[in-house]
Amino acid sequence: MENIGYLFAVFAIIWIALFAYVMSLIRRQQQLKKEIELLKDSLGR
Amino acid sequence: MKLAEPRLSYALLGLSFVLVTVSLLMIFIVVPTEATMGIIQRIFYYHVPVAWVAFLAFFVVFVASIMYLWKRDRKWDTIAAASAELGVVFTTLVLITGSIWAKPIWGVWWTWDARLTTSLVLWLIYVAYLLVRSYIAEEEKAARFAAVVGIIGFIDVPIVFLAIFLWGTQHPSPVIFDGGLAPTMLATLLISLAAITSVYFLLLLRRIAIKNTEIELNNIRQLHD
Numbered sequence A: 001m002e003n004i005g006y007l008f009a010v011f012a013i014i015w016i017a018l019f020a021y022v023m024s025l026i027r028r029q030q031q032l033k034k035e036i037e038l039l040k041d042s043l044g045r
Numbered sequence B: 001m002k003l004a005e006p007r008l009s010y011a012l013l014g015l016s017f018v019l020v021t022v023s024l025l026m027i028f029i030v031v032p033t034e035a036t037m038g039i040i041q042r043i044f045y046y047h048v049p050v051a052w053v054a055f056l057a058f059f060v061v062f063v064a065s066i067m068y069l070w071k072r073d074r075k076w077d078t079i080a081a082a083s084a085e086l087g088v089v090f091t092t093l094v095l096i097t098g099s100i101w102a103k104p105i106w107g108v109w110w111t112w113d114a115r116l117t118t119s120l121v122l123w124l125i126y127v128a129y130l131l132v133r134s135y136i137a138e139e140e141k142a143a144r145f146a147a148v149v150g151i152i153g154f155i156d157v158p159i160v161f162l163a164i165f166l167w168g169t170q171h172p173s174p175v176i177f178d179g180g181l182a183p184t185m186l187a188t189l190l191i192s193l194a195a196i197t198s199v200y201f202l203l204l205l206r207r208i209a210i211k212n213t214e215i216e217l218n219n220i221r222q223l224h225d
Helices: A004-042 B006-030 B039-071 B074-106 B114-135 B139-153 B156-166 B183-224
Strands: none
Touching: A004 B039, A004 B074, A004 B183, B006 B039, B006 B183, B039 B074, B039 B114, B039 B139, B039 B156, B039 B183, B074 B114, B074 B139, B074 B183, B114 B139, B114 B156
């Protein structure tokens, strides 16, 4: 079981990084939705 | 764009979930421990697929960039930009996971070995690609410049792959092609490869969808102004 810390670090980093990337995509999508709503409002719907 | 249809995204989400679960079960429960390196060798089952997906992402950038310069159709630029971003994410993971694997095996986090150095250069090329896109204000010009970087930058991909054959390197050569893997190990690698590839396509579709919304929003703004 030597080096098990390195092994778990690798798998944790991969999934945390991909999760963070997904979260950044969700944030960008939410921001765009907000901007679309603002634009709709300014156009008087 | 047809590629960004939600139904395909949901199908890929389901497929990725199943493949990732199976791959993790294979890596941590089914596959035998490698005799020389021990438990740390299990990093191989994600390190190699992540590297393969990074190459795939840059290949997509290469093809989409050629198509953009040829057809001048914005959809190719959108695909190239989305794939380049993912390629950088996956190359970052290759460099980090490789470094963590190197520490217990080679005794160092990093060495200026040919495979490692060319991989770092690859990462820098596509970071430059993303910077070109963000720093040039005129969209058409940014797309054109980025396409050129995307095509020329791809030259480094075969160099990274062939580095272990061209120069003396500490990095092991591919065991997949010379039959050096036990059947269970090969099955685990292939399932992990399918899992990470599926995750790449899922993220690519979502990134393309966001990019398309950004373009539409800009078009509406321009009409409004």
